[in-house]
Amino acid sequence: MFHSLPLHQSLASVAPPVETVISLQNFGIALDRKQVLSDITFDLRRGEVLGLIGRAGAGKSALLRAIVRLLDESRGAATQGRLRYLDHDIYDPHCDLPHLRRMIAFVPQQVTPFPTSIWDNIAYGARLHRIAMDKASMADLVEETLRRCHLWHVVRDDLHRRRGTDLPVHQQRLLCLARALAVRPEVLLLDRTTGSIDQTELALLNQLVGELKADHTIVLVTPTLAETAQIADRVAHLEQGRLVEIDTAEMIFTAALHPDTRTFIDSTAV
Numbered sequence: 001m002f003h004s005l006p007l008h009q010s011l012a013s014v015a016p017p018v019e020t021v022i023s024l025q026n027f028g029i030a031l032d033r034k035q036v037l038s039d040i041t042f043d044l045r046r047g048e049v050l051g052l053i054g055r056a057g058a059g060k061s062a063l064l065r066a067i068v069r070l071l072d073e074s075r076g077a078a079t080q081g082r083l084r085y086l087d088h089d090i091y092d093p094h095c096d097l098p099h100l101r102r103m104i105a106f107v108p109q110q111v112t113p114f115p116t117s118i119w120d121n122i123a124y125g126a127r128l129h130r131i132a133m134d135k136a137s138m139a140d141l142v143e144e145t146l147r148r149c150h151l152w153h154v155v156r157d158d159l160h161r162r163r164g165t166d167l168p169v170h171q172q173r174l175l176c177l178a179r180a181l182a183v184r185p186e187v188l189l190l191d192r193t194t195g196s197i198d199q200t201e202l203a204l205l206n207q208l209v210g211e212l213k214a215d216h217t218i219v220l221v222t223p224t225l226a227e228t229a230q231i232a233d234r235v236a237h238l239e240q241g242r243l244v245e246i247d248t249a250e251m252i253f254t255a256a257l258h259p260d261t262r263t264f265i266d267s268t269a270v
């Protein structure tokens with residue numbers, strides 16, 4: 001027999017729950033007594049693409065690096081507040097960093113392939129994390145990740161002969177992304193601050209983010225606001241290491257609530 005539910009209950013039962021993957025609560029970090037990030041609070045939701053925007057030096061890259069504990073490698077780091085991945089406290093001294101960096105892959109703006117074969121660039125992490133343990137499954141993984149990054153057709157005959165560092169820079173960038181994907185991360189932190197990318201490569205990278213979104217939660221820094229507007233579901237505006245505003249991309253770009261966000265958007269060509 002059908003029992004109708006009160007409206008609030010029936011809506012709750014159809015709306016998918018918002019799952020938090022990474023959570024920051026009043027998070028801040030100082031390096032050598034310089035406060036680089038301050039009082040940042042927001043949740044990264046499973047399956048979303050979050051774009052980070054802000055002026056040069058706002059703290060976009062610093063935030064990405066802080067999430068995978070790459071910022072506190074320097075001496076004199078002091079953190080405030082909380083930064084969590086699921087139920088793991090990222091700044092707990094016992095945090096398993098290799099596991100953290102497997103589940104949250106950081107792809108920096110500088111291309112840094114290993115000076116080893118293309119195959120080894122992909123296989124290294126997969127071996128380390130015991131993702132592919134025999135030659136056949138490794139071959140499948142190498143092919144799958146290179147295909148996902150639109151690189152397979154270019155390098156398939158040179159996997160063992162050619163070094164990652166011998167590829168042209170735009171292909172090295174794709175190789176670094178493939179290397180990150182090979183360990184099957186849940187979250188991708190993509191830092192693409194640099195503007196030195198040609199239009200064809202830019203279009204391919206944007207297409208890739210769209211494709212990767214199906215399987216990953218993504219935090220993205222792009223060279224232009226136009227790209228963030230095109231790709232991101234939500235956008236966080238940072239200035240001077242602080243979160244100014246976070247909202248849907250549509251709200252941020254058309255009806256931002258904070259005057260500093262409106263000024264930043266208006267003064268930067270979208």
Ligand SMILES: Nc1ncnc2c1ncn2[C@@H]1O[C@H](COP(=O)(O)OP(=O)(O)OP(=O)(O)O)[C@@H](O)[C@H]1O
Nearest residue numbers: 031036054055056057058059060061062063074193
């Ligand atoms: N390892 C570090 N030690 C000390 N200060 C740092 C470190 N890393 C970043 N900073 C400082 O943190 C601030 C934010 O830098 P960050 O590179 O995150 O800015 P950004 O928003 O990514 O800028 P851009 O768009 O120019 O890349 C800068 O003042 C920078 O000097």
